[in-house]
Amino acid sequence: MSKNSLNKKVPTQKTKGWSGRFSEPVAELVKQYTASVNFDKRLAEFDIAGSIAHAQMLGAQGIITKKDLSAIVKGLNEILAEIQAGKFEWLLDLEDVHLNIEKRLTDKIGDAGKRLHTGRSRNDQVATDVRLWLRAVSDDVLTGISKLQTSILDLAEQHADTIMPGFTHLQVAQPVTFGHHLMAYFEMLKRDAERFADCRKRINKLPLGAVALAGTSYEINREIVAKTLGFDGVCENSLDAVSDRDFAIEFSASASVLMMHLSRFSEELILWSSPRFAFIDIADRFCTGSSIMPQKKNPDVPELVRGKTGRVYGHLVGLLTLMKGQPLAYNKDNQEDKEPLFDTADTVLITLEIYADMLRGISVNKANMRQAALEGFATATDLADYLVKKGMPFRDAHEVVAQAVKHAVKKGCDLADLPLEELQQFSSMIANDVYKMLTLEGSVASRNHIGGTAPTQVKQAIARARKILS
Ligand code: ARG
16 A cells, blocks of 8 residues: 555545435434443543554554654544543534544544544444453452452451351351451452452453454554553454453453442441441441431441442343343444443442441440340350360260250350359269350450451451551
8 A cells, every 4th residue: 555545535524434325314313322422431531542552553554654643643632631621522413432532533633533443443442442441440449449458457457356246147156256257358358359350351352453343454463552552462353352241241240249248248237237236336427317217327328338239230130131142243232331331330439439438437336246245145156165175076065055055045144154053964074164165255265277266366367468458
C-alpha cells in the first residue's frame, strides 16, 4: 500500500459509522432500544486508551501515516479532556461510546479520524474496553478487600481473648474467642482476594486484532498493542475474543462469593446488635431510626449488605443466561453485559469501603458475650475430653457428660456450679482438677494448635495475616 493511497479522499461520513446501506432512518424507539451510550459512556477513558494504542500500532506498521497518527492521538487526548471536564456532548443518535468518540474525532481532525477504525471493529473494541475497565475494577476490589481485612485484624487484635459462645445450629456449642471468630472472616476474604487475582489473569488478555470476528488482512501487530495496554498477552482465537464474556461471569461469580461472605457476616452483626444478644453496638453513623418507634436503632448497613447480595447473585445469573444461547461469534446480546457488570462492581466496591469503616465503629460488650457463653453448657465437651484423658473411651465420656448436663438443667445451674460430690456421682474419675477445665478461659486456652481458638493462637494468626497484607 503506498503512503499516498492512505490519504485519498473518501465520501464524508454520515451521522453513524454504518448507515450507508440503509434507505430509511432507524425508528426512534429502536434507536432508544439499541443505544448503549447512556451506560457505556463510563468506558470512555478505556476506549480512548485502546484507540490510542491501536493507532500507534497502525502507525508503527505503516498502515496509517505518522501525520494521521499524531492528529489522532492529539484529537483523542483532547476528547478525553472534554469528557473529564463534563463538556462532551453524548448523542443517543450515535448509539454507543465508541461511535460517539469516533464521530467527535472525525469532526475535529477530518479524514485522519476516519482512518482510526482501520483493522478494527466495535466487536473487538468493546471487548477490549470492558477488559481494561474490569482490570482496573479488579485492582480496586483487591485494595478494598485488603482494607477490610485490616479492619478485621484491628478488631480481632483487641479481642484475642474476649470470650463468646461459639454456635452450631445457632445453639451455644463451645466457647470461642471473639478474635478467633473474626479471623474466620479474614480467611474467607483471603480466598476471595485469591479468586479476584486469579480471574484478573484471564481478564488481562487483548481482544483487539480479532476485528469483527475473523481477524484482518492488514499487517497488524497485536503484541505491540497488548504491551502498550499492559495486557499479559493476546486472545488467541478471534471468534472467541469478540464473543465470550466468561471473564465477566467469573468476576461476577467471585463478587457473588465475596458478597455471600459479607452477607453472612452481616447476619451476625444484625443478630449480635439485637438487644436479645446485645454482644455489640454498631456506631450510630451506620444505623438509622424508625419514623414511628422512637426507641429503634436499626442496623441498616448490614441489612443492606445482606439485601444487595441478592442483586449481585442476580447479575451473575443474568450474565450466565445472556451467554448460554449465543452462537459464535459476536451478537448484540453482549451489549447487555454492561449494566449488570457495572452494578456488580459499584455494589462490591462501596460495600467493601463501608464495611471496613463500619467495623471500626463496632464496640463490644464483653460481659454479655461472656454471660452468654456461660449459659449453654459450652464446656460440656471439655468435661468429656477430661474423662477421655483419664482413660474413659470417648463415647462413654459423652454419655456421662450428657447425664451430668441433664442433672444441671434440672438444678438450673452450669456444670461448673455443681459441687464435686455431685459430679462424682456420674464418674469416679472426676477430681478437683476438673474445675479448671470447666471454666471458659480454661476451655479456650486448651485449644492451642494452629486453627484453634486459644488466645495465643489467635495472636499468631493475626501476626501471620499482617504479614500477608504487608
Ligand atoms: N455497543 C456494542 C456493545 O456493547 C458495541 C459493539 C457493537 N457491534 C456491532 N457490530 N453492533 O456490544
